[in-house]
Amino acid sequence: MESGYRKIEWAERNMKTLGRIREEFRREKPLEGYRIGMALHVEAKTAVLVKTLIEGGADVAITGCNPLSTQDDVANALRDMGIKCFARRGMSKEEYYEALNRVVDFKPDVIVDDGADLIFLLHGERLDCDVLGASEETTTGVMRLKAMEREGVLRFPVIAVNDAYTKFLFDNRYGTGQSTWDGIFRATNMLIAGKNVVIAGYGWCGRGIALRAKGLGANVIVTEVDEIRALEAVMDGFKVMPMRDACKFGDIFITATGNVNVIRGEHFKLMKDGAILANAGHFNVEISIPDLESMSVSKREIRRYMTEYDLGDKKIYLIAEGRLVNLVVGDGHPIEVMDMSFSDQALAIRYIVENHEKLENRVYRLPEELDRKVARLKLEVMGVEIDELTEEQVAYLSDWRHGT
Numbered sequence: 530m531e532s533g534y535r536k537i538e539w540a541e542r543n544m545k546t547l548g549r550i551r552e553e554f555r556r557e558k559p560l561e562g563y564r565i566g567m568a569l570h571v572e573a574k575t576a577v578l579v580k581t582l583i584e585g586g587a588d589v590a591i592t593g594c595n596p597l598s599t600q601d602d603v604a605n606a607l608r609d610m611g612i613k614c615f616a617r618r619g620m621s622k623e624e625y626y627e628a629l630n631r632v633v634d635f636k637p638d639v640i641v642d643d644g645a646d647l648i649f650l651l652h653g654e655r656l657d658c659d660v661l662g663a664s665e666e667t668t669t670g671v672m673r674l675k676a677m678e679r680e681g682v683l684r685f686p687v688i689a690v691n692d693a694y695t696k697f698l699f700d701n702r703y704g705t706g707q708s709t710w711d712g713i714f715r716a717t718n719m720l721i722a723g724k725n726v727v728i729a730g731y732g733w734c735g736r737g738i739a740l741r742a743k744g745l746g747a748n749v750i751v752t753e754v755d756e757i758r759a760l761e762a763v764m765d766g767f768k769v770m771p772m773r774d775a776c777k778f779g780d781i782f783i784t785a786t787g788n789v790n791v792i793r794g795e796h797f798k799l800m801k802d803g804a805i806l807a808n809a810g811h812f813n814v815e816i817s818i819p820d821l822e823s824m825s826v827s828k829r830e831i832r833r834y835m836t837e838y839d840l841g842d843k844k845i846y847l848i849a850e851g852r853l854v855n856l857v858v859g860d861g862h863p864i865e866v867m868d869m870s871f872s873d874q875a876l877a878i879r880y881i882v883e884n885h886e887k888l889e890n891r892v893y894r895l896p897e898e899l900d901r902k903v904a905r906l907k908l909e910v911m912g913v914e915i916d917e918l919t920e921e922q923v924a925y926l927s928d929w930r931h932g933t
């Protein structure tokens with residue numbers, strides 16, 4: 530528990546943007562009397578968000594959003610502070626859902642979710658709980674929520690924090706870019722230079738992973754289903770090909786698609802001996818573990834968080850049971866990146882509390898002025914100044930009559 534407190538202190542020291550918002554919350558108490566129910570990766574940066582909400586007057590209950598990502602020392606420190614925290618590392622599926630239910634039992638006014646499992650529960654088994662609104666952290670969660678919105682089944686408004694510029698441009702790209710490699714380094718202890726790295730998906734996460742792979746000296750291959758993203762990957766200097774071809778060359782495979790069975794039996798068959806598989810997407814469905822299991826004669830843990838599957842003619846290595854490599858093996862995204870994402874979260878929660886009556890049961894972006902506020906504060910705490918438009922420039926931009 531002591532180590533949990535120290536991790537939180539280190540994160541707090543480096544989350545200066547959220548620190549500014551925390552000062553506002555301390556003064557203005559915008560969340561006084563509200564209950565906030567959270568399902569997030571319980572680690573040090575998340576604890577700093579929880580402490581910020583409490584400064585704002587909220588009562589908080591939290592659990593994990595993945596059975597393997599909780600850091601127990603941090604969860605224990607939160608409990609020691611008197612916060613209702615139901616997360617524990619290595620929960621079974623039943624225990625995981627039991628913990629989500631305990632957050633619902635707390636009768637939250639606002640939900641903060643990562644992956645939308647908690648929100649999903651409120652649309653099925655737990656219709657007894659009414660909330661004012663929710664915020665969602667991640668791409669996968671937003672995809673699920675937009676599908677619910679399309680089907681007209683959403684019961685409350687949701688802010689897609691993921692879609693804020695100060696979130697996806699930094700967290701998804703530079704955060705995932707660094708933390709995925711951090712997880713792979715820790716799991717494998719291998720050199721990346723000269724390796725063939727196959728990255729499935731060229732969304733913002735895939736781009737970040739590819740960018741850093743290039744910097745590490747890897748030969749990067751991208752697989753995509755979207756023609757525009759594929760074209761971007763080509764012009765960013767990467768080889769693009771279907772997985773049926775890429776699977777023959779890859780030394781390391783990383784999935785970041787949000788989709789199911791992206792790497793499966795037909796690909797395992799063609800892989801090289803020693804191929805390493807990791808997933809950076811929210812759910813452990815991108816690499817087909819059932820196929821891997823059924824094609825193997827045996828398996829064993831060769832290193833912490835790395836399973837060796839013996840397929841008879843070759844061995845394939847799966848990191849972190851195909852779960853989020855950056856959070857299971859590493860500590861999640863770097864602190865300065867989560868500083869922005871969780872500032873967006875804090876402002877989204879305040880926005881829901883203050884504006885829920887005006888909102889429909891839809892998925893909203895974080896209002897642009899709040900997104901820009903986070904960018905401004907971040908620049909300020911980094912000591913970076915920028916220019917302002919002169920009056921002449923403002924006038925020029927609004928004058929459509931000018932030309933050559």
Ligand code: ADE
Binds near residue numbers: 569574
């Ligand atoms: N730490 C807490 N939440 C996280 C997330 N969604 N991604 C990476 N690191 C995190």
